[in-house]
Amino acid sequence: MKRRENHSPLAPACPIPPSKGDVIVIGHGSGGRLTADLVGRVFLPALSNPILDRLGDSAELTVGGSRILFTTDSFVVSPLRFPGGDIGSLAVHGTINDLAVAGGRPIAISASFILEEGFPIEEARRIAESMRAAADSAAVAVVAADTKVVERGKADGIFVTTSGIALAPEGLELGPERIRKGDAVLVSGPVGDHGIAVMSAREELEFETALTSDSAPLNGLVAAMLECGGRAIRCMRDPTRGGAATVLNELAKAGGVEIVVEESAVPVRDEVRAACEILGLDPLYVACEGRLVAIVEELEAEKVLAAMRAHSMGAMAARIGTVAGSGVGRVVLKTPFGTSRLLDVLPGAQLPRIC
Amino acid sequence: MKRRENHSPLAPACPIPPSKGDVIVIGHGSGGRLTADLVGRVFLPALSNPILDRLGDSAELTVGGSRILFTTDSFVVSPLRFPGGDIGSLAVHGTINDLAVAGGRPIAISASFILEEGFPIEEARRIAESMRAAADSAAVAVVAADTKVVERGKADGIFVTTSGIALAPEGLELGPERIRKGDAVLVSGPVGDHGIAVMSAREELEFETALTSDSAPLNGLVAAMLECGGRAIRCMRDPTRGGAATVLNELAKAGGVEIVVEESAVPVRDEVRAACEILGLDPLYVACEGRLVAIVEELEAEKVLAAMRAHSMGAMAARIGTVAGSGVGRVVLKTPFGTSRLLDVLPGAQLPRIC
Numbered sequence: 034m035k036r037r038e039n040h041s042p043l044a045p046a047c048p049i050p051p052s053k054g055d056v057i058v059i060g061h062g063s064g065g066r067l068t069a070d071l072v073g074r075v076f077l078p079a080l081s082n083p084i085l086d087r088l089g090d091s092a093e094l095t096v097g098g099s100r101i102l103f104t105t106d107s108f109v110v111s112p113l114r115f116p117g118g119d120i121g122s123l124a125v126h127g128t129i130n131d132l133a134v135a136g137g138r139p140i141a142i143s144a145s146f147i148l149e150e151g152f153p154i155e156e157a158r159r160i161a162e163s164m165r166a167a168a169d170s171a172a173v174a175v176v177a178a179d180t181k182v183v184e185r186g187k188a189d190g191i192f193v194t195t196s197g198i199a200l201a202p203e204g205l206e207l208g209p210e211r212i213r214k215g216d217a218v219l220v221s222g223p224v225g226d227h228g229i230a231v232m233s234a235r236e237e238l239e240f241e242t243a244l245t246s247d248s249a250p251l252n253g254l255v256a257a258m259l260e261c262g263g264r265a266i267r268c269m270r271d272p273t274r275g276g277a278a279t280v281l282n283e284l285a286k287a288g289g290v291e292i293v294v295e296e297s298a299v300p301v302r303d304e305v306r307a308a309c310e311i312l313g314l315d316p317l318y319v320a321c322e323g324r325l326v327a328i329v330e331e332l333e334a335e336k337v338l339a340a341m342r343a344h345s346m347g348a349m350a351a352r353i354g355t356v357a358g359s360g361v362g363r364v365v366l367k368t369p370f371g372t373s374r375l376l377d378v379l380p381g382a383q384l385p386r387i388c
Numbered sequence: 389m390k391r392r393e394n395h396s397p398l399a400p401a402c403p404i405p406p407s408k409g410d411v412i413v414i415g416h417g418s419g420g421r422l423t424a425d426l427v428g429r430v431f432l433p434a435l436s437n438p439i440l441d442r443l444g445d446s447a448e449l450t451v452g453g454s455r456i457l458f459t460t461d462s463f464v465v466s467p468l469r470f471p472g473g474d475i476g477s478l479a480v481h482g483t484i485n486d487l488a489v490a491g492g493r494p495i496a497i498s499a500s501f502i503l504e505e506g507f508p509i510e511e512a513r514r515i516a517e518s519m520r521a522a523a524d525s526a527a528v529a530v531v532a533a534d535t536k537v538v539e540r541g542k543a544d545g546i547f548v549t550t551s552g553i554a555l556a557p558e559g560l561e562l563g564p565e566r567i568r569k570g571d572a573v574l575v576s577g578p579v580g581d582h583g584i585a586v587m588s589a590r591e592e593l594e595f596e597t598a599l600t601s602d603s604a605p606l607n608g609l610v611a612a613m614l615e616c617g618g619r620a621i622r623c624m625r626d627p628t629r630g631g632a633a634t635v636l637n638e639l640a641k642a643g644g645v646e647i648v649v650e651e652s653a654v655p656v657r658d659e660v661r662a663a664c665e666i667l668g669l670d671p672l673y674v675a676c677e678g679r680l681v682a683i684v685e686e687l688e689a690e691k692v693l694a695a696m697r698a699h700s701m702g703a704m705a706a707r708i709g710t711v712a713g714s715g716v717g718r719v720v721l722k723t724p725f726g727t728s729r730l731l732d733v734l735p736g737a738q739l740p741r742i743c
Contacts, residue, residue, distance in 0.1 A: 054508075056509060057509060057512070057537055059539065061535070061538050062503070071509070074487065076515045080520050080533065084496075084531040084532075085530060096555060098454060099453060100450030101451055103531060107502050107547075111538075128425075139447060141447065143447075143451050143460035143551050145549045146462070147433075148417070150412055154411060155409075157412070158430045164434070164435065174446035174447065175435045176458060177439075179462055180427065181462045181741075182415075182417025183466075184741075186541065187661075188541070188547075189542040191537060194462060194500045194502075196458075198458060205650065207621075277470060314401075
């Protein structure tokens, strides 16, 4: 079982704590433990404030009497185009989803482009058009933009940074501090499609698959879930870098609870499973860009799951686990063989530059 | 007079209109005509909507009954540190100023970092601390952040993208459509300090100067101006890439007016003038990062100018020109010799990667 191997040959074997003389390594962009180290030891201490310190998918602010959500993400995916999307649609979906999983109704997006000298203008146009289509599908507009150019060899074609604003949900608090023992753990669809689709588009690791990325806006699905489940929905996260295993760990740690995941209940497409075995990856750590993990009060879980399945973005939603205890923040995986093991955060990157 | 030369040897000699097969050139990042071409022919047609199409320093939105401003900018300045600042403080000031010149009271900032493998972590920490200090000085916090990492040779140390939200000024409309014949043109201080300070820090063009960048937050100055001038202030812009000449052209074109600038009235430090003569640059095209240009109703202009001079960020404020006519969007420069010439937008970059 290759899937038991928690780090790929691409990732450093152990975490490197930053100290004087240390430099950035690829694993610092993994979304795993090295990323958490970098954020926790460098950026958070410098920029610390009560809102940033929460480390949510988006920040909640009060502006002129309204509660709004605010988020930002840079996108450096390589290659720029992959089955099911490109850096433009990915950037828009990523920002919409960070707002959506906090329950927000997206209002506006900004986009900033860093272009490398020599980048084809036709390609920039295609990416912009792809952003427009992605924004339209979530009924949101790109209202502010910027472009910068650097010399050849000082960037990698194009980098896109999107930020977004949403109206926070009225009368609804979502957050890991609301997680309770007995809650159900739901996922909105098969995991790992995005990561494997991007890998399949990389020249150096080409293999045959009809797989497309799951990159998609989740605001419609979230609206349907909130309409059905309301306050029974404790919190949600979108499992991007680091995959479902990493966000489950973030939720378990932030909520101070033990989450038990049934490995056999986790939806994984056959193509993803096969690719993961070849690459020595665990699908639970592979990025999604159109999925969410939700922690829902047990009593309402079946109803919410049914609502998810009734929505086009949640047709293959599944219950994958339970909040089994409190007091210790960790994730335990129950294997089909009846054994259990800790599903920890990986130190570095399984798949670099996946978003 | 070297200053009459409108393009440096670094810039392409003439504008290259984007068409099929064309690629990004350094001049597309200049803030001048090539940037306008790229935005106008590629990004705007794809992303077009009434808010983005205004091409203001920030976008105005209504969110839950409140009017807010929203802006974004990427920073790719080289070198990362220069006299008077670094990429971190520059990014924060740049975003605060885009909000401030629209009359906004900055509420929150986001920051997204693209890091190159091998970048010193100590340097990342210094940049984050510099951002914190810059944000503190404008009483605003960085509430959302992201970090991404790319392989060595795929970026240039660190790129920073900041976005910002402000509360729009109540009962106040600022915009170039409000400019009228007879209005006064004010600038808040000497022009070109930032661009020349960055150039002085570049190895290849080192020259002796004690000059520091003017990079600074303008929200305090704007608050003082609005308190004094109110609706007499027609509109403001911060002359970053492309300098004062470029923003004056933007205002003249957007307002459909002719602006006449008295060259001898434009405050320019001796060091900047000397460096510009050596480099063959015109200070009117050199970037500032802590200055603003304001168009003010003639009757209130002296009062507003006095308020600017009473503020630490406007001690050397000056009246540099007048709105001389309407119907044609252009800027005319009256030289000390009594002659006049068109002060046009440059095609490409005088100084690449200045912000």
